[in-house]
Amino acid sequence: MNLHAAALAQTHPFDEQTSGFAGDVIGDLSQFPKRLSPKYFYDAAGSELFEQITVLPEYYxxxxxxxxxxxxxxxxxxxxxxxxxxxxxxxxxxxxxxxxxxxxxxxxxxxxxxxxxxxxxxxxxxxxxxxxxxxxxxxxxxxxxxxxxxxxxxxxxxxxxxxxxxxxxxxxxxxxxxxxxxxxxxxxxxxxxxxxxxxNERVLYDAYNDAAGVTAKFNLNVLVRINRELGGNFDVSAFMHRSVYNRERHRIEMHLISKRAQSVRILGRNFSFRPGESIHTESSYKxxxxxxxxxxxxxxxxxxxxxxxxxxxxxxxxxxxxx
CATH class of the missing domain: 3.40.50.150 (Vaccinia Virus protein VP39)
Known part of the structure; x- marks a missing residue:
């Protein structure tokens, strides 16, 4: 743990829940391909965004x-x-x-x-x-x-x-x-x-790529949460939301796509991203x-x-x- 992470731990002591979050984030971003668990979407802001999603015309x-x-x-x-x-x-x-x-x-x-x-x-x-x-x-x-x-x-x-x-x-x-x-x-x-x-695949695509962009904000919010709770330094504007249907696996996949080559630091660990590299944040099997x-x-x-x-x-x- 670097000095920044140690200071964060002193000013915001990690409880069991936050420690679990930290361990999962470090472990999942160390994988190839990178991923994040969808259970971490639901902080206060994420929960509010999801409630907005549920009333969107595309979201059935x-x-x-x-x-x-x-x-x-x-x-x-x-x-x-x-x-x-x-x-x-x-x-x-x-x-x-x-x-x-x-x-x-x-x-x-x-x-x-x-x-x-x-x-x-x-x-x-x-x-x-x-x-x-x-x-x-x-x-x-x-x-x-x-x-x-x-x-x-x-x-x-x-x-x-x-x-x-x-x-x-x-x-x-x-x-x-x-x-x-x-x-x-x-x-x-x-x-x-x-x-x-x-x-119909078009119905599925529209449900996870709404015209108002609420699902995109919901997906990107997990990076905001990592920055706030784990002291990460994600440039959220450097990632974009993408949802695609995987026909072979019968699932919608949500991804966060890196717009450029970049490096992110979380709790003393560096994570490099290539242009176009994905963080797989959620699958929704049908x-x-x-x-x-x-x-x-x-x-x-x-x-x-x-x-x-x-x-x-x-x-x-x-x-x-x-x-």
């Missing part, structure tokens, strides 16, 4: 999934045991979970996310609106094992994983997450999960209904029911743990 997943949850809410509720505890992996804005809480007879809600302050703020609002619901936030990395609150030990468990977040995992990571979720939820587990579907059913089966789950919108842009699935 959020409004389409909300439409499915509204129109098929009674059918979804019919798959869920009364008095169950709902465990949301990677809890964000409460718009989607409220649709479930309004239709289903849940006794408890457990939002899980790495940001404790954000969770507590969201939990306060839900307690006011659902006074009979036990709300027990858990600050944890939902991709790793964690303990559920003792208050729900005797209740049936239903996981909730909305959005297209599963698509951000590589297939082996998606299987590992689904296995882990099954173990965390325990015997008789169920899960409600959102999965983005394969579709599934067919059949390919997702296979993935679920390989991960210890069976698909009980599936729902899509009229144009089959997005899907919501009710899973049950396999024997």
């Amino acid at each position: 997943p959020t409004r389409t999934e909300l439409g499915i949850l509204r129109s098929r809410g009674d059918e979804i509720a019919a798959t869920i045991p009364k008095g169950a505890a709902l465990v949301e992996f990677g809890a964000g804005a409460t718009t989607k979970v409220r649709l479930l809480l309004e239709r289903c007879d849940f006794s408890a809600y457990v939002p899980v996310d790495i940001s404790g302050d954000f969770l507590n703020a969201q939990a306060s609002g839900l307690r006011k609106d659902f006074p009979d619901l036990g709300v027990y936030p858990v600050a944890a990395d939902f991709t790793a094992p964690f303990d559920l609150p003792a208050e729900i030990a005797d209740q049936p468990k239903v996981g909730f994983f909305p959005g297209s977040t599963l698509g951000n995992f590589e297939p082996h990571e998606a299987r590992a997450f689904l296995h882990s979720a099954r173990d965390i939820l325990g015997e008789g587990a169920q899960m409600i999960i959102g999965v983005d579907l394969e579709k 599934y067919s209904l059949d390919r997702f059913a296979v993935l679920a089966r390989e991960s210890g789950w069976s698909v009980r029911e599936s729902w899509t919108d009229r144009d089959q842009m997005f899907s919501v699935h009710a899973l049950v743990a396999s024997d």
Whole structure:
């Protein structure tokens, strides 16, 4: 660690979360090709930008999934045991979970996310609106094992994983997450999960390259965060956003492209970039209904029911743990 990094550590001591961020950034930028984990998009600024993305005309997943949850809410509720505890992996804005809480007879809600302050703020609002619901936030990395609150030990468990977040995992990571979720939820587990579907490539391209440039700002913000939290010296204007569809792998890829030859310093480490060199920041896999059913089966789950919108842009699935 150089003098700058040491001074940064003294004035802004790294907690466990920031140390993990630092380790991942150094490790990922040391790879070839370079990459950064998409989980680091979501600082306060990134979360706000993503909320802006969800209402863009080009970005179909959020409004389409909300439409499915509204129109098929009674059918979804019919798959869920009364008095169950709902465990949301990677809890964000409460718009989607409220649709479930309004239709289903849940006794408890457990939002899980790495940001404790954000969770507590969201939990306060839900307690006011659902006074009979036990709300027990858990600050944890939902991709790793964690303990559920003792208050729900005797209740049936239903996981909730909305959005297209599963698509951000590589297939082996998606299987590992689904296995882990099954173990965390325990015997008789169920899960409600959102999965983005394969579709016209132009629709996909437009969704990740919006005309207003909000997705570009969202992508570039991870460099701003590295500068702020890890003392990096990225010239953000020297990188550009690019999203492309990888037909062979059924995924949209987001990249940050270096506009010129340059060197960046982070915590005493230098990282060189060639003109046109990429940092791969996110993949978003798109599934067919059949390919997702296979993935679920390989991960210890069976698909009980599936729902899509009229144009089959997005899907919501009710899973049950396999024997």
